[in-house]
Amino acid sequence: MADTLISSDFVPQTVIPPDKPLPLVRGLLQMIANPLYAWPKAMYENPYHGIKWIGRTFHYFRKPEHMKAVFLDHADIFHKSQFQKKLVGPALGEGLLTSEGEHWKFQRRAASPAFRIDALRALVPAFSQSAADTIERIKAMPRGQPVDVMHEMQHATLDVIVETILGGADPAFGYDRMASVISDYIDTMGKPDMLDMFGTPPWVWRPWGGKGRRAAHGLKASAVNAILRRRASGETRKDLLGLMLAARDPETGRGLSDDELRDNVVTFIGAGHETTALTLTFALYLIANAPEVQDRLLREVRDVCGDKPIDAAMVEELVFHEHVIKEAMRLYPPVSIIDRVATEDIDLGDAQVKKGDFAFNLIYVMHRHKMLWDNPERFDPDRFSDVRAKGMHRFQFMPFGAGPRICIGMKFAYMESVAMLATLVRGLRFLPNAAHRVEPNIRITLRPEGGMPLYAERRS
Numbered sequence: 455m456a457d458t459l460i461s462s463d464f465v466p467q468t469v470i471p472p473d474k475p476l477p478l479v480r481g482l483l484q485m486i487a488n489p490l491y492a493w494p495k496a497m498y499e500n501p502y503h504g505i506k507w508i509g510r511t512f513h514y515f516r517k518p519e520h521m522k523a524v525f526l527d528h529a530d531i532f533h534k535s536q537f538q539k540k541l542v543g544p545a546l547g548e549g550l551l552t553s554e555g556e557h558w559k560f561q562r563r564a565a566s567p568a569f570r571i572d573a574l575r576a577l578v579p580a581f582s583q584s585a586a587d588t589i590e591r592i593k594a595m596p597r598g599q600p601v602d603v604m605h606e607m608q609h610a611t612l613d614v615i616v617e618t619i620l621g622g623a624d625p626a627f628g629y630d631r632m633a634s635v636i637s638d639y640i641d642t643m644g645k646p647d648m649l650d651m652f653g654t655p656p657w658v659w660r661p662w663g664g665k666g667r668r669a670a671h672g673l674k675a676s677a678v679n680a681i682l683r684r685r686a687s688g689e690t691r692k693d694l695l696g697l698m699l700a701a702r703d704p705e706t707g708r709g710l711s712d713d714e715l716r717d718n719v720v721t722f723i724g725a726g727h728e729t730t731a732l733t734l735t736f737a738l739y740l741i742a743n744a745p746e747v748q749d750r751l752l753r754e755v756r757d758v759c760g761d762k763p764i765d766a767a768m769v770e771e772l773v774f775h776e777h778v779i780k781e782a783m784r785l786y787p788p789v790s791i792i793d794r795v796a797t798e799d800i801d802l803g804d805a806q807v808k809k810g811d812f813a814f815n816l817i818y819v820m821h822r823h824k825m826l827w828d829n830p831e832r833f834d835p836d837r838f839s840d841v842r843a844k845g846m847h848r849f850q851f852m853p854f855g856a857g858p859r860i861c862i863g864m865k866f867a868y869m870e871s872v873a874m875l876a877t878l879v880r881g882l883r884f885l886p887n888a889a890h891r892v893e894p895n896i897r898i899t900l901r902p903e904g905g906m907p908l909y910a911e912r913r914s
């Protein structure tokens with residue numbers, strides 16, 4: 455019966471798009487401040503438009519057929535653009551997320567064994583433990599005060615990454631230090647640079663660059679420290695760091711250089727922690743405001759897991775939890791724009807793409823597009839139930855990207871989010887905070903401005 459349900463009537467808060475396109479300069483400034491305010495209503499209603507500017511076309515893609523063309527059918531033509539490299543490159547260097555061609559292939563092969571399902575199943579106890587620690591932290595806070603669940607989820611997912619990627623806490627990866635450098639990086643480097651948008655060369659001094667560069671340096675130094683400590687210990691653990699240290703290219707026998715190792719440690723911390731924290735943050739906001747959904751989650755976790763710590767077999771049975779996580783990522787995709795640049799001309803029917811053109815793949819807009827979803831603004835996790843998801847296009851829900859560059863951590867993220875959500879819902883009841891307005895903003899990831907203060911009551 456649950457399959458045909460509409461889960462809730464809750465329409466969550468978000469940015470209200472402008473009625474009409476903004477004039478060019480205002481539009482550009484708005485793109486830097488918060489692109490969600492620059493995209494007019496019509497973009498959620500029609501399938502495509504392109505804008506010509508300084509000799510190139512910027513293609514704004516938001517229909518599944520275009521996504522399939524860019525990410526799968528012509529993935530060899532659409533490369534990562536300089537925008538993405540500028541935003542994350544200073545910290546992530548030439549790691550898995552930012553590299554191309556043979557260099558990327560080698561690193562992807564080296565990292566893949568750590569993300570196979572049997573390796574991931576062994577990590578579920580670490581996911582549940584991190585959520586259990588979060589519950590204890592919240593219980594120790596003064597009662598009746600809102601809790602910033604974004605801060606708590608960032609803490610919890612950083613603990614998970616340090617435990618599972620690096621095989622345990624390292625003094626150089628202490629929570630406070632890591633959290634502050636990551637936050638400094640996103641605040642300063644995590645938005646398009648106005649000078650870049652006007653074509654200013656990279657050597658021109660940017661007054662706001664220093665803090666971000668120091669943060670990138672801090673992250674890299676911490677990664678080098680973790681690698682040196684592991685080498686000195688002589689341990690051969692099978693966590694991701696251990697696998698990357700042991701990886702050899704089957705064709706050349708080459709291992710990862712020290713720089714590649716460092717860049718990948720920072721990549722896994724950067725790519726794996728903030729995204730999952732935001733998914734959980736928005737999921738908690740949504741269920742706090744949809745008590746009927748929260749009650750269904752509680753019933754499911756009690757039926758499947760009783761009082762026991764959540765393990766891998768239980769995660770597979772927590773189906774409604776997975777639908778809630780998917781719906782949270784539909785409404786608030788942590789990676790809301792994925793950009794590419796065309797390296798050859800290509801005819802996509804309604805879009806004529808020329809070499810050098812930009813493809814802005816607007817995941818946020820596609821996930822709320824009126825041509826694709828019934829009541830797109832409504833929080834309705836049952837739209838992902840087997841029955842209702844049947845008619846969906848394979849590329850209309852893309853929080854993890856698609857094609858060869860699809861997120862390597864996708865299964866990791868689902869298992870982590872489900873195990874953590876179930877543990878949290880069983881220990882605490884989340885309640886809305888009418889005094890706080892939810893204002894998502896795109897800065898590398900889609901973050902709620904000012905955190906996410908919610909009320910949390912302990913369950914008896």
Ligand code: HEM
Nearest residue numbers: 550551725726729730788789853854855859861862863867
């Ligand atoms: C909800 C959580 C997550 C979301 C929404 C997410 C989203 C994404 C997206 C959209 C991409 C593709 C980017 C592109 O095509 O340009 C990506 C790539 C990647 N993600 Fe995730 N991610 C998540 C969790 C994780 C986790 C947990 C890890 C690692 C532990 C991770 C590691 C990576 C890496 C290394 C890449 C680059 C893969 C490649 O290019 O081969 N991600 N992610």
